[in-house]
Amino acid sequence: MTSLRLLGIHLRLGILNELQYRTNLFVQVIQSAVGLLTALLGLGVVFSKTDSLGGWSAPELLAIVGVYTLVAGITQLVVQPSLARFMEDVRLGTLDFTLTKPVDAQVLISVRQVEVWKLVDVVVGVGVLGIAVEQLGATVGPAEAVAFLIALLAGVTIIYSFLLILATCVFWFIRLDNILNIFQSMYEAGKWPIGIYPPWLRTMLTFLVPIGFAITVPAEGLVGRLTSPTLLGAIALAVALPLIARVFWRIGVRHYSGASA
């Protein structure tokens, strides 16, 4: 509960802060529009030559684009900027101020920085999903909606834990500024169902960098092609990975010596 309240406070702070720079909204709207345009034009070119890509129809792939944009929006809204700031804090030694606060440090470093305008991507993602659902029509029932929501929640949890584990490595390596951007450049691959990739890449995108769980699996849930073993696997990972990340975080914090403070 504390973490939700903290998130609320930082969200409000972020909004108040950003309202000073309203042109940034405009820039973000253009960026989101360009991103969406790229995805849709790509789909257009592919589907002018075929009716289905690896078994996915055009509206089903539209659902993937929706999940892709939504999950990118959610992680870039809070998780990524907060973790980037945390890594900077470790490097500069200013993490001291966070560690001495009377709340759980992991919670604090995970919600502290909010990029408010990324909400545009969240809205765009939901909008695209809405259109996809409308095109899919009757095939999306309550069972699909529930499967989608569970898989989405699991996916976001997995991505958060994964990014936290990556960021925690900073306690040992100090200079790791780009590690989160590496994830960003791999995220691109999630725009398409991971089933189309060659096996080695598919394995990488499922287990090494869990993009498959974050994007393809929720989309499968929505279009009704999610099997229960996959869903159970996603749930199991969404339970296990945060615990692993937590243990790793604890070991990391113990390793922290306040670099230059």
Place this chain on the structure above:
Amino acid sequence: MTDLITLYRAQFKTTIASQFQYRGALAIWIIGLILQPVIYLSVWSTVARSQGGNVDGFTASDFAAYYLTALVVSQATFTWIMWEMEYWIRQGNLSPLLVRPVHPIHQHIANNLTFKLLTMAVVIPVVVVLTIVFRPNFTISAWSGLAFLPALLLAMALRFSVEWTLASLAFWVTRVNAINQLYFVVFIFLSGFVAPLDLLPEPVRAIAELLPFYRMLGFPVELLLGRLSPTQALVGFAAQLGWLALALLFLNATWARGVRQYSAVGA
């Protein structure tokens, strides 16, 4: 001239030293470089297989040859001037470059070439591995192999001049990120990166052939793979030269005006 050679040699050394400091940035760039073509290669191979082996004459192994060559060409032609120039201008870092007795473009060209040479050490093994994985259908004739080299060099020069010109828009607009993004969307669609030009719907394909982007990527790729007739190759070289001349004209004009506009923000 000898001064320039000394300058380039000094620049090579400093770039090599500084690149080893920023290994993280190097890793990101290499992942992006490999992943992008592999994504589109996977998409189009899947389409080819589902259409009974080929799409408009392209089989899965034709796509593999196309995208592996595209990987090499985009590695050779890639520039990062749009980000660097924005940084130079916003942070005022351009000021020390301007007081030097040589045009800052030389420093950037030297940087760019050194970076390419360095990353070649990664790109070549990657291409070899991907060749084993994707089994491309490389059928390269002697003349297309020979013609490829000048086409690649012209593509490098053309892309560099166009992107340098666009980058100098940062003299007038302080936030060029949105413009850069827009440029890259246009680039990947009309250069033949998202799909070989022949697969684009008709009016788009014809327009793409007229614009310079195809000459920076798709043209050298198709030339090497022997997909072009000698006439098409000659037309392509003429187009590359024409666009390059035009781009250099614009480059000079915007630079001259931009430097006068420059007020060293933040310096």
